[in-house]
Amino acid sequence: MARVTDATNVSSAAGRDDDSAGDEAPATATATAVDERSDGAARAGDESLVATPAPRTGSWFDDTWRRMTATPRLLRRTEWIMLGAVTLLAALLRLVGLSHPGSLVFDETFYVKDAWTLVNLGYEGTWPENANDSWAAGDPNTYSSDASYVVHPPFGKLVIGLGLLLFGAENPFAWRASVAIIGVAAVVLLWFVARKLLGSPVLATIGAGMLAIDGHAIVMSRVAILDGILMFFVLLGAYFVLLDRDDQRGQLQGRILAWRRTDGPPEGRGPDGLPLAPVPTPFWSTARAPTWPTLGPDWGPVLWARPWLLAAAVTFALASSVKWSGLYFLAAFCLYTIAVDALERRRQGVTFWLSAAVLKQGPASFVITIPAALAVYIASWSGWLATTGGFYRTWAEEAGHAWTGLLSWVPLPLQSLWHYSVEAYRFHTGLGADHPYQSSPLEWPFLIRPTAFSYTYSDPSPSCSGVETCVEAITSISNPLIWWSGTVAILFIAIMSFLQPRWQYGFVLVGFAAGYLPWMAYLQRQAVFHFYAIVYLPFMILAVLFVFQTIAGTPDSPRRLRTAGVAAIGGVVVLFALVSALFLPVWTGMLIPDWYWSLTHWLPGWK
Structure with missing residues (x-):
């Protein structure tokens, strides 16, 4: 059978x-x-x-x-059960007790209040000094219409504002509802990304489960700041790139096959008139034509019908409209699609495969992606553009500020937006404020200094008795075993990319590099925090899944080795879950004894 x-x-x-x-x-x-x-x-x-x-x-x-998936119907049912279980787990860890604490935590003091003025005024307004106390007391309307200077684009705050509109700004649940729902959706999305990359619903469920129980992801879903939203849209854009890869390769294969069937050289067709299997072009032939006739075209076709590439560009633009670091993913994955195009053209026997991908398909891909991404980014500022009260909104209308010469045709509101963006960039690159929880990007792979969002000491209470001191803490620290495994796994697939190359490794490394390497240019900046790394956590988890796949072997492996590999993976997953259970109180702000909090300080920088 x-x-x-x-x-x-x-x-x-x-x-x-x-x-x-x-x-x-x-x-x-x-x-x-x-x-x-x-x-x-x-x-x-x-x-x-x-x-x-x-x-x-x-x-x-x-x-x-095999028994659980003996038929296509059983397979689909099993997959939906697995996806449903991990989604339920993620929802419970993110939504239960979401209204606690009932006061603004960490940078919620900026983003929640900015979100409320943004959905009411169209731009971010200013607040009095006691605004946080007013929020905690259920009065969210103490803001003024005076413009506030903010340095992040509006879209992430609009997402937070949607929860405020739906559930009421006086409700602490509403402050975090949108971010929590997006955090659950990110777990679901990672399942589909992993399923497509590895072809295994079991590994996809393990990966989604790792994101569901990871403390970094949990905290960034339970506190209304921007980075969890950024991570979701980056991962969604990466998924669209995966879908485009299949579509792109299919179109190239079909178009080149049709050319070989009709216009290609006769030696490329068999006695029956059908094209022979394509012969990959040598790497050096992209610089000069080979001395023998090739079976493929010189350049190959230009692909304009790329709906998934367009969707990826729009999604990465939305990520950039949350935080500008989303631009790195837009650039990195656009280059990735060019590389995919080049390698597929080479595989199909295209003579000048690299120059065809860069100089022929490259401009078409640019036209498909960049104008749409720019339009989406500008649209995210529509509230600021449609009003006149925003910070720097009328800058270009002031004497001596409007552009002259070749750029004088640019509408004044867009000139003001450009000026605002330049000033915000200067702020980011020159930010030198010292902070007790700042962490250099060089420390991120080792989890040296996670960010404590809040911690409050109190006397014993009925829920925390028999001790001298209790603490209520929220720390955005990853599950240490998951994070360190991810660091090792990234190194593993980087090495394996040279020893046993797989296109999946390249996809994961591009996502990780786009989230991490740009920070190497800002090592001199002081106010940098480990929670920024949430954006590439899903790619670290994907790398761990490839390590698991290697350890487990294949269903054709000898039974003893296969059983040992599967058991080892099961044991590691159980350890992940136990460590998450240990750290859960310091991810969700439970009241715990001081000695328990100390149990979670494995390294000096975790205090």
């Missing part, structure tokens, strides 16, 4: 579509053949024939998985 679920096993290679026989069918067939041969040998008087049983492969997990 053909096995149709190999690609869904815990360690099956991404894109694996070869069907292999199940364990029971080969054993039965072998036994029957041996019996028949033995009977024949006995009749012939030959007693030298000895039956050799086939070695067993797979593990108990593979046996169970």
Whole structure:
């Protein structure tokens, strides 16, 4: 009986579509053949024939998985159950007790109040000194219409403002509702990204579960600041890039095959007139034509129908409208699509494959992505542009400020927006305020200095008794085992990209690099925090999944090795869950004894 679920096993290679026989069918067939041969040998008087049983492969997990996914319907049902379970877990950890604490925490003091004025005024207004006390008392309307100077684009605050409008700004749940829902959606999205990359719903569930129980992701979903929103839109844009990759490669293959069928050289077609399999072009041929005729076109087609690439550009623009660091992902993944195009053209035998991707497809991809991204970013400022009260809104209308010469045609509001952006960039790059929880990007891979969002000491109470001091803390620290595993896994796939290249490794490394490497240019800046790293946490988790896949082997591995690998992964996942259970009180602001809080200070910088 053909096995149709190999690609869904815990360690099956991404894109694996070869069907292999199940364990029971080969054993039965072998036994029957041996019996028949033995009977024949006995009749012939030959007693030298000895039956050799086939070695067993797979593990108990593979046996169970085959039963759970024996039909396409069972497979779909199992996948939905797994996705539903991890989504429920994420929702419980993010939504239960979301209104606690009932006061603004950390940078909520900026973003929640800015969000409320943004949805009411169209721009960020100013607040009196006691505004936080008013919020806690249920009065969110003490703001004035005077403009406030802010240094992040509006979209993330508009997302927070949507929750305020839906649930009421006086309700602490409303302050964080949008961010929490997006945090749950990020877990679901990571499941689909991992499913597509690795071809395994089991690994996808493990990866989504890791994000669901990671403290960094939990805190950034329970506190109304911008970085969790940024992470979601970056991950969504990356998923659209994955979908575009399939579409892009399919279009190239189809267009080049059609060319070879009709206009290509005759030697590229067999006796039946059908094109032969494409021969990859040598790497050096992109600089000069080979001395022999090639089977592919010189350049290949230009692809204009790229809906998923357009969707990715729009999504990365939304990420950039939350924080400008989203621009790095837009640039990195646009370059990634050019690389994918170049390698596919080479595989299809295109002569000048690199120059075709860069100089022919590259400008078309630019036209598809950049104007749309720019339009979306400007649209995110529509409230500021449609009013005149925002900070710097009328700058270009003041004497001597309007542009002259070639750029004089640019509308004055856009000139003012450009000036605002330049000033905000100067603020970011020159920010030198010292902070007790600042953390250099060089420390991020090692989790040296996570950010404590709040901590309050109090006397014992009925929920915290028998001790001298209790503490209520919220610290945006990742599950240490998950984070350190992610750091090691990134190094692993970086090395494996040279030893055993896979396109999936490149995708993960591009996402990680776009989130981390740009910070190397700002090492001199003081006010930098570890919670910025949330944006590339999903790519670290994806790297861990590839390590798990390598450890587990394949369903065809010897049974002892396969069982040991699957058991090892199961043990690691259990450790992840136990550590998350230990740290959960300091992620959600539970009242705990001071000694318990000390248990979570594994390194000096965690205090």
